[in-house]
Amino acid sequence: MTEPLLFFIASIVAIVAAALVIIQRHPVYSALYLVVTFCALALLYVLLAAPFIAMVQIIVYAGAIMVLFLFIIFLLNLDRPLETQNKLKHQWLVATALTAVLALEGAHLLARGLPTTSLSEARELTGDFGTIQQIGRALFDQPLVFAFEATSLILLAAMLGVVVLAKRRVD
Amino acid sequence: MIPTIYYLALAGILFTLGVIGVLVRRNAIVIFMCIELMLNAANLALVAAARHHENLNGQVFVFFVMTVAAAEVAVGLAIIVAAFRSRGTVEVDEVNLMKW
Numbered sequence: 001m002t003e004p005l006l007f008f009i010a011s012i013v014a015i016v017a018a019a020l021v022i023i024q025r026h027p028v029y030s031a032l033y034l035v036v037t038f039c040a041l042a043l044l045y046v047l048l049a050a051p052f053i054a055m056v057q058i059i060v061y062a063g064a065i066m067v068l069f070l071f072i073i074f075l076l077n078l079d080r081p082l083e084t085q086n087k088l089k090h091q092w093l094v095a096t097a098l099t100a101v102l103a104l105e106g107a108h109l110l111a112r113g114l115p116t117t118s119l120s121e122a123r124e125l126t127g128d129f130g131t132i133q134q135i136g137r138a139l140f141d142q143p144l145v146f147a148f149e150a151t152s153l154i155l156l157a158a159m160l161g162v163v164v165l166a167k168r169r170v171d
Numbered sequence: 172m173i174p175t176i177y178y179l180a181l182a183g184i185l186f187t188l189g190v191i192g193v194l195v196r197r198n199a200i201v202i203f204m205c206i207e208l209m210l211n212a213a214n215l216a217l218v219a220a221a222r223h224h225e226n227l228n229g230q231v232f233v234f235f236v237m238t239v240a241a242a243e244v245a246v247g248l249a250i251i252v253a254a255f256r257s258r259g260t261v262e263v264d265e266v267n268l269m270k271w
Contacts, residue, residue: 007173011181018185018208022192027200034204037185041211048178048222050230053214060237065207065244072248073200076255095194102190106183110176124172129225138227139234151238158242165249168256 007047014040027078031069038062049130178219186212199251199261203244210240 017036024030038061045054128134139148185208192205214233221229255261 004173007177011177014181015184015188018188021201021204021208022188022196027198027204030201030204034207037208038211041215044178044181044215045218047173048218050218050221050233053218053230053233056234056237057214060241061207061211065241068244068248069200069204072252075252076200076261078198078200078261092195095191098194099187099191103187106187110180110183125225130222130227130230134227135230135234138231144231147235151235154239154242158245162245162249165246165253 003047006043010040010043010047013037014044027073028070031066031073034069035062035066038066049125051130052132052135175219175223179216182212182216182219184212185209185215197262197264199254199263199266200248202263203247203251207240207244210236 014037017033017040020033021030021037024033038057042054042057042062045051045057138144189205189207189209189212192208193202196202196205214236217229217233217236221227221233251261254266258266260266
């Protein structure tokens with residue numbers, strides 16, 4: 001069975017790379033490990049019968065968004081780790097406590113949901129679930145086509161906002 | 172077939188790691204990366220739910236989340252660049268005044 005093997009490899013790679021994003025002191029290394037996480041997630045999307053989402057994940061996240069991150073890191077010339085002195089001394093304590101609450105909550109929900117719900121098994125797929133044709137039909141059907149048009153407005157607003165924010169003032 | 176709960180647990184772990192990053196790191200760019208990590212964890216849960224219920228709306232929703240995430244990253248990084256121009260730093264605990 002290759003599917004459980006692929007799942008465990010991809011999930012371990014995703015978790016380790018996500019932890020390294022936090023641990024690395026240099027933003028460039030964080031960005032590169034984030035690319036590894038995104039690629040592992042794309043593999044998981046393929047396992048979940050979502051090839052279109054996997055391709056968009058690679059193109060948009062690992063491609064466009066991470067290039068944007070790296071470009072900003074280069075533009076700001078953050079060539080050395082800046083976090084030297086620890087100004088907020090109790091930040092670690094508060095962060096650990098808050099995260100422990102969140103993790104316990106999630107673990108409690110998962111542990112309680114496992115035996116009772118039907119989440120343990122999904123049916124085997126038949127037919128063409130998740131193909132690009134199916135996604136396109138769902139996306140351009142009557143109720144969602146307006147949402148699709150609204151995303152173009154969001155992108156236009158983001159583009160205008162970026163130009164206004166990043167414009168260097170002449171005076 | 173992997174049980175759906177495994178995917179949800181993985182999404183929870185990734186989301187928690189993103190929360191840790193946002194709370195612990197002080198570099199604004201790394202905080203942004205951790206927010207992206209949380210968005211991806213939510214996307215994974217959505218795709219897993221779509222697969223479980225064999226309903227494509229989850230995948231379509233992930234498509235919209237990715238669009239909004241792209242717009243958000245562009246605007247957020249522009250804000251970071253503007254803050255860096257006026258303060259000369261991207262450390263969030265150095266940027267502690269509303270107006271300077």
